[in-house]
Amino acid sequence: MSMLPESTPGPAISWAHRIITDHAEGRGCAECRARWCPTAEWALWVVVTDHLPPPGDDGKRLVTTVARQVLTNHWPYGVDGCRPCALPDCTRIQVATCWLQAVRDDYLPPAVQALRPTVVPTDEELRRITGLE
Numbered sequence: 001m002s003m004l005p006e007s008t009p010g011p012a013i014s015w016a017h018r019i020i021t022d023h024a025e026g027r028g029c030a031e032c033r034a035r036w037c038p039t040a041e042w043a044l045w046v047v048v049t050d051h052l053p054p055p056g057d058d059g060k061r062l063v064t065t066v067a068r069q070v071l072t073n074h075w076p077y078g079v080d081g082c083r084p085c086a087l088p089d090c091t092r093i094q095v096a097t098c099w100l101q102a103v104r105d106d107y108l109p110p111a112v113q114a115l116r117p118t119v120v121p122t123d124e125e126l127r128r129i130t131g132l133e
């Protein structure tokens with residue numbers, strides 16, 4: 001994927017909003033990997049750094065859903081750091097945590113509770129992660 005230059009915040013932010021919505025509602029994108037997505041992480045970074053969630057009553061909830069997904073996918077399982085980046089100091093986690101703190105969401109990934117790196121979320125856990133009833 002290609003990064004849009006920072007000098008074009010208009011197109012970048014509307015693109016980010018579309019990506020956030022697609023991932024929050026489970027459609028994903030062509031860049032989606034098995035457990036994470038670089039495009040969704042880029043979109044979350046744009047939204048958080050610009051402080052611009054998608055418009056409408058649902059906008060913040062959509063961002064929160066994607067932030068929870070990113071936190072779940074990158075949560076460090078050991079001393080080697082998170083799994084997709086293998087970094088002890090993962091910037092994706094920092095961006096996701098920044099948003100969740102801003103909206104006062106005290107979400108903890110199920111992996112932390114399960115303490116099993118290979119655990120696959122059940123449908124019930126996924127509903128809890130996404131906040132959808």
Ligand SMILES: [Zn+2]
Nearest residue numbers: 028029032037
């Ligand atoms: Zn994706």
Ligand SMILES: [Zn+2]
Nearest residue numbers: 074082085090
């Ligand atoms: Zn990471």
